[in-house]
Amino acid sequence: MTDTPTAIIDAQPVTGSGTPFDVVDPASEEVIATIPGAEDALVDRAVTSARAAFEKGDWRLLPVADKQKVLRDSADAIDAAADDIADIECANTGLPYHQVRGRQVGRAADNFRFFADYIGQMTAELYEQEANYLTYVRREPLGVAGLISPWNSPLALGSMKIASAIAFGNSCVIKPAEQAPLGLTMMTQVMQGAGLPPGVVNLVNGLGVESGDRLVRHPLIDGVSFTGGTRTGKIIMEAAGAMLKPSVMELGGKSANIIFDDADFEQAVDGALVGIFTNNGQQCLAGSRILVQRGIYDRFVEAFVARAKKVRVGHPREATTEVGPLMTKAHYDHVMSFVPAAEDAGARILVGGGRAEGFERGYYFQPTIVEVDSNTHRLCQEEIFGPFAAIMPFDTAEEAWAIANESRFGLVSYIWSQDIAKIMEGQERIFAGTVWCNTPMIRDLHAPFGGYRESGVGAEGGRAAEAFYTRQKTVSIPRRPLTLPKLGA
Template identity: 45%
Template sequence: MQQYPLHIDGTQRRPREDRWISSDNPYTGTPWAEVARGDDRDVDEAVRAAHRAFTEGPWSTMTATDRGRVLRDLGDRIAQDADRLARIEVQDNGKLLSEMRGQVDYLPQWFYYYGGLADKVEGTVPPLDKKGYFTFTRREPVGVVAIITPWNSPLMLLAWKLAPALAAGCTVVIKPSEFTSASTLELVRLLEEAGLPPGVVNVVTGFGNEVGGPLVEHPLVTKVSFTGADTTGRRINEQAARSLKHVSLELGGKSPNIVFGDADLDSAVNGVVSGIFAATGQTCIAGSRLLVQRSIHDSFVDKVVDLARTARMGDPLDPHTQVGPITTRPQFAKVLEYIDLAEQDGARAVLGGSAAERPECGNGWFVEPTIFTGVANDHRLAQEEVFGPVLAVIPFDDEHDAIRLANDVRFGLGAGVWTSDVARAFRMAEAIQSGTVWVNTYRAVSFMAPFGGVKDSGLGRENGIGALDEYLQTKSVWINTGAPSGNPFVMR
């Protein structure tokens, strides 16, 4: 069985306590690798290495243009190693090879984009109301960044944070999910092959209480960037606030996919199925609430059921598979628990509603694509993130009703709107409380387009030019060019 040690200060090493975590293949339900189980002492060593690299090492004196060149080289190396990285992701998280390969093929673009932006960070010369002074601003890296990533798309969500952090000139310590750490450790090897100095990127694997907590609370960490569950994000925000750290949080969602009667219904059916059953529903932007206009409710639901019923389940490495397993055993149990809760609340499963027992699913953690009708928006199935292939269908009457239902959750990450009325599309995009609204499409992302949430879906934005700001701070510099000294006890 392959072992993945820690990566600290440019070297791979065993954890202090020489403890290891078994990483299970979700399709077979059996271990395939072991990752190091770090602790607070490993965290301290990694953070201190990152701090040295930030304050003393060659990264601190490297020009922004040279940093950008390293990032672009890393993008090339990822592109060359895409197939191997994608297959490691599949073994670790059970997602389809077709999706993971697509994500890894797209991954270099983040490093090309932010590599190009690295030397485009500029200060300003603000006008002043005072004579005899010259003032300018500098945009400087915040320092050591703690990056904490989830298990559903480890490399893609890491790139969203790592590329702008490095472009800004920060150094990082990464804590990947204990369930899916292997691909992150493989990526870091490519980083140093691309010329990244030791200590700039470090990885400490392990459990949240043993690694994540000490990392967030470490006094030399100045910024925390986290993607994951809202409950964990809230706790991280509270921990970070005690030492006034910068924080970015990309948390959960309960996104509405809203279908009006005037929509292109065939396209909408594809968008709804993609929104909830692609990636086995294990995505923060899953369109887990289908809001469908009452006038087309029954016929549209029938179309969604008919298409979802054809989904092929099985080995995620098989190119014909369309729905893979749930990534972790605890998540598998959680999804089945929500199915039970929905039935207890009186919802009706018109498709699925159980663990999958198809021969092609083997011993993996599979849940049948599940669709519930008769769901009220105050049901737990409509209010809480399931993170699995479970769709809650809720009818609405008109535009006003759709907006009311869409916003009547504590999350606000994404939303879909399906309509042929352009004016309505603009009205809905303005009225829906979410960080992203897709119109006549769903699940589209880009390194160039900001992404993030409102309400309980998080703080800050990833992707786009603005993501650099999450890793920069502004310094004002005042130079006296001839102003009289004046009264020393009065502010000038």
């Protein structure tokens, strides 16, 4: 059993008395931690600590160069503890260890280094239209940020929230998803020794409907950032909006991966596999609707299915594993519920469609590809969030754009073509926050990442984070003494 605190407040671990919850290793189905949830009083204490730290100003008023050093020291501290963080994250999430150690932990550290660099390059606005005045715009911290991270990529996405919030002088309270709190809690503990004043980064663990709800509705929280499911995001945004708190919501996706017949065929096959099967298929930006132009459709399906059959499903600790278990029993059942029945005339299983062979325990699901006849099928309209792709043909570019946009989501999209004119048309026509062209997932942290429609509101990234985590203040100063009207003289 892992000893994980309920909360980290003023840089110290704290045990709560709220509803306890179990953390399960999805590879073995064994309980590896039982954590008492943060009761309302403990959430209050965490938020009050963050508010006190903000108002005291030891972090908020620190010179930029000093903030940069602390952010970089935080990254170094994460790197120094990378093996331990990766070990506990692998046990908690079922993500392959080599992916967690090689990418997730490194990305967490890099998030702090990125924002250390970013705040050293910020610029201000100056206006001189009024001849007698200089008017400039200050960016000041928002205050105390309530951060709620998801279970599918806790380290990379949770660290992004913390780094972007504190870089601009805010304090924060982060609540990890109750399914995957262990790695992010350890990371937050590790950071406390990197020079952050106590209270700048607090953490509470607990159920979303209890600790998360209290955090969002707390009157001393000034803004909310949430990554997770669309249904939950709507509830959180409504609660925040009722208190006029700004919020950023990065939510679900059902992204189109469009492959034209003039694409680099091998690259497109590789990219489609990466786009749907990495991170155990549990990623909002997965290319889960694969649209292939009819001229290469049969050839592509044959190659894609053949490769999918060879994707190595295994224990997360094994170096050869490419796909591990799904996160929870409830999520395993959710993914399994999308397997089409034999009588479903609109969908045909090409590979997978059930429990991975060779595992008596663990939430192992086969990499699955289903051919569908129409984009209206539920496999194309609902987020499955697993190693589960729907594939269908199209004839013209116009048809591809229409199918891509026939969705209530709009997070990302992919286009594979050697025709630059086609790519330029596609990036204009597709309604999505990100369009990747001839590449699977790539993230430049300078650029905003957010979705259209039910994929979210607002964005994360360099300038987008600056806009959300700071307030604008306009200051006007006369250039010279003014002659003012003398009312009542």
